Amino acid sequence: MDRTGMPVKRVAVALAALVALAACTSGTGRNGEHTGGGAAPPKPRNVQLPPRNAGFDYQIGGAYPPPARVRIVARDRSADPARGLYNICYVNAFQAQPDARDDWPADLLLRDKAGKVVMDGDWDEALLDISTPAKRERIAARINQWVDDCAAKGYDAVEPDNYDSYTRSRGLLTADDAMSFVKLLSAHAHANGLAVAQKNAVELAGFKSRTGLDFAVAEECGAYDECGAYAEAFDDRVVVIEYTDSGLEKARSGFGDRLSIVRRDAQVSTPGDAGYVRE
Template sequence: MKRFAALLVVALLLLTACTADPPDDGEAYPWPDQAPGERWRPPPGVGWQWQLTGRLDLSVQAPVYDVDGFTTTKEQVAALKKAGRKTICYLSTGAWEDFRPDADDFPKTMIGKGNGWEGERWLDIRRLTELEPLMAKRFDMCRDKGFDAVEPDNMDGYRNTSGFPLTAEDQLRYNRLIAKLAHDRGLAVGLKNDLDQIPELVGEFDFAVNEQCAQYRECEKLTPFVEAGKAVFHVEYELSVDRFCARSRELGLSSLQKRYDLDAWRRACR
């Protein structure tokens, strides 16, 4: 009975999200009132845009923008906020990037093997004492630019060949620290991928961000977020929208088709 009630709530949230007219360019999106000091909590089915490369396109008709925390300016965040958009600050918290301005602040012994992306290598997330101030500084940047939330990337190093003997417990400890750092600054925080630890972490994260769960037939693992009234921001790269949107709607996901470079191009599930 409780499961049915939860699904009914999700269905009503999705109906509202799907039937509401999208705001015109520059028109404020009709978000519910938020009490002072209360952090943002995105509901299931809300539309979004994810852009990490290229000139930022502020005209996309999406109520949520997930953009690079370092390259997006305070003025761009303010422009999105004025238009009623909510903003998510993308950061890599589990991998070192050689192109970031704080790259030299990370001890070399903390930097492991490459994660498959140019200039990126896994971090030894067991070293919480050293990592906490580095990540806190980044989260301060997101807060000071006016972001509503953080998307911490590379949150599943223990499932990869990182160069360190990371365990599931190491990952849980680190991911919980990341959630606390965000919440201490009034920011919402998303769990990126890390599907196997959703049961342990869904209560501590405000939304989820997932790549390619449809391609790998894993989207059902994200159901705990939707049942908790929390958004799942989802992208596919190799599947066209006609291959996954119907199932995404059934599951309550906020789904896009994107290119791997994550420029402004998108196709949204309707």
Template sequence: MRRLLVLFVPLLLLAAACTTPAPDRPDRPDPKEAELWRPAPGLAWQWQLSGRLDPTVDVPVYDIDGFDHPASAVADLHRRGRKVICYLSTGAWEEFRPDAAQFPKELLGRSNGWPGERWLDIRRTDLLAPLMAARLDMCRAKGFDAVEPDNMDGYTNRTGFPLTAADQLTYNRLIARLARERGLSVGLKNDLDQIPQLLPDFDFAVDEQCAEYEECELLVPFVQAGKAVFHVEYGLPLTEFCPRSKELGLSSMLKKEDLGAWRRPC
């Protein structure tokens, strides 16, 4: 009898296991996100958005214009051992891009200060999501590893639209999601005030002039999370910002504002 009971209990347990729903489990990570490139703090980089591309700079990371360069240029950088970031403007319209005519006029606001560029009404995600998805598809098709979406802080500027911080959070998270769904890691460009909310959504940061404006400490959460901060200054000498940049763990260099090949790293 005792032996029969011992055999019967496991059978009952087995039956219960087959009929009882499994306890709730955390969602499994998206396989595409699990394979994303996650740049670590301190990586040296090159940022070149103008002039003939110089692929010979001995750094592990390049950031180049997504429209201006073909897949062959990305492949060449990969052969040289580089990871390659696709620069796109996602918060402003540029009249010189091949898809410029696809943007409805109602989306276009004030000039953002650069010739031929105007802020976008980021509240209109119904119109912007497919346009930006197509651009990110281009980055993926060319073989890029990541994307740098620019002009992602319209709510702090005179755009011509009553944009709020909440609008910006919604739009920035949309861009991050669209990028990650395509296997591209994504960087937060400037928008320092929203780092606490957006840190989980972005894989690295790209910043201009945080030393000049005394804001570099705001980027430290990225470093603490094991995420790179790619940083440039334009008007300060290296001796004025490099010591502090190194203390904070930023990947810093001096560039000219045209963002050609010239660079002076910390």
């Protein structure tokens, strides 16, 4: 399971936005790599987008029967989709799980100048090194095997997590790197008939024509006053997870008739667990 006992992840959005703008307005990346942007490849006609303003449940901490009136479910890639609903397959695409770090070639883990692996300290996850086209291709080849599994199981969409890993990279990765990488994942997913979600990173929402991303999975956009930016970029095709009552109230008061919103506990636990919350 890619996210067991999942607390809330937030980043320094203001800093990230500055980095994103600096990276994305330039026509070249590191080592003179041309980034250009350009339109993403056209989507196959069989890619289905999630319904707007539909009942939603976020089950990446463990699958269980969806509550009544739920039409959209997100689950970890290890789980099966929920029959008859719109299903989103969660994949940790930009970082290595603690128990899977040794499965990655050493040169695909991001390292600082001293050769030390750069970590996401909140999760004890190593950042993947998406800094060059060659490394992005190699990492994408591995992640896309998981995407293939999602498609084979019957999922409708994929949610590549940690799109914002560049904000935790100590300046070693850029927003341009993240977008170039997710574009590879989007193209492969679309070829398999899957829609692709932008996970967080609100500062990059306006670049969907470049990345090929189709809708958004936004954690705490109500709490952080970000729901409007996602709604505008993705034409209200946004699923929202709030982890506090106040965040839920803000999301519902501003976008309750437009977006798909759920309140979950920070551990994303299952019914029967002491801390389980779903509203």
